Amino acid sequence: MPxxxxxxTIKRGLQHEILNQCIISTDVRNPxxxxxVQNDLTERLNNQKILDVSRKGKVICIKLTEGYIxxxxxxxxxxxxxxxxxxPQKHDHIIIKLKNKHLFYNDxxxxxxxxxxxxxxxxxIQFNSKGLDPFDKNFTYDYLTSKLRKSxxxxxxxxxxxxxxxxxxxxxxxxxxFRAGIHPCEQSNLLTDxxxxxxxxxxxxxxxxxxxxxxxxxxxxxxxNGIKGTFQNYHKVYNRSGLPCKSCGKxxxxxxxxxxxxxxxPFCQTF
DNA sequence: ACAGTAACCTGTTTGC
DNA sequence: TGCAAACAGGTTACTG
Numbered sequence: 307m308p309x310x311x312x313x314x315t316i317k318r319g320l321q322h323e324i325l326n327q328c329i330i331s332t333d334v335r336n337p338x339x340x341x342x343v344q345n346d347l348t349e350r351l352n353n354q355k356i357l358d359v360s361r362k363g364k365v366i367c368i369k370l371t372e373g374y375i376x377x378x379x380x381x382x383x384x385x386x387x388x389x390x391x392x393x394p395q396k397h398d399h400i401i402i403k404l405k406n407k408h409l410f411y412n413d414x415x416x417x418x419x420x421x422x423x424x425x426x427x428x429x430x431i432q433f434n435s436k437g438l439d440p441f442d443k444n445f446t447y448d449y450l451t452s453k454l455r456k457s458x459x460x461x462x463x464x465x466x467x468x469x470x471x472x473x474x475x476x477x478x479x480x481x482x483x484f485r486a487g488i489h490p491c492e493q494s495n496l497l498t499d500x501x502x503x504x505x506x507x508x509x510x511x512x513x514x515x516x517x518x519x520x521x522x523x524x525x526x527x528x529x530x531n532g533i534k535g536t537f538q539n540y541h542k543v544y545n546r547s548g549l550p551c552k553s554c555g556k557x558x559x560x561x562x563x564x565x566x567x568x569x570x571x572p573f574c575q576t577f
Numbered sequence: 578a579c580a581g582t583a584a585c586c587t588g589t590t591t592g593c
Numbered sequence: 594t595g596c597a598a599a600c601a602g603g604t605t606a607c608t609g
Binding site: 340380381382397413414415416417457458459463525526564565 | 579580581582583
């Protein structure tokens, strides 16, 4: 589900809702997520104060008095803030209880994960052994092009490669390639400087626009308060196969790359 | 080492 | 209507 704009929306919500509060208790109702939930998670979290909430790519990082919670929402993960009186629903796997509110981690497909770590500054695999978040100050045109030129895979695949660029998933890779006017099947290392520049220059504006809209909701995604995003109403190509391109009027086409659907305009996006 | 595919899981939509 | 197949915001383990 959630790519960078959706996760950023949730992160901002958490900063507003849970900063400086204490975790009273934690309820692990189903430990079978992407990776088994650590069996000492409850003891690690209880009585810890929440000092900060940050994000890298699609991973949310909650800084505690001791250590950090890393949270990934997979495809269908949600965090919902509810009153202490509310009862668990189906697929509510973890409940983190604060004094006046409870955080429900709900995940239908269980592709997400939650873990406690104290190694955020070292080589934590989920957080620091990957590529750069596009909002990282070290994420430059030179960084991006040096990565893209080293690989022969289709550019679409590399835009979703977390070892290059964290946070871009299927929706925003589709959107980015439309904005840059690039065919998703073009080989990464063969892109011209101009095309690389177009990709780079469209990343931040695209992600900012989507975040301003509260992200995109295809089906499951909602923010902490259960509210859907609205950026899906502005998608130019995603899920629009057979419909006319909003720019040139030609029909949007769909192709499968690496088992993922890709939507593109055959006139606006060329080799 | 690299590139491509299959698998993890549940729910909804599509097609026969 | 019923039932099976296809498909969905992600990531990684396996295959050639």
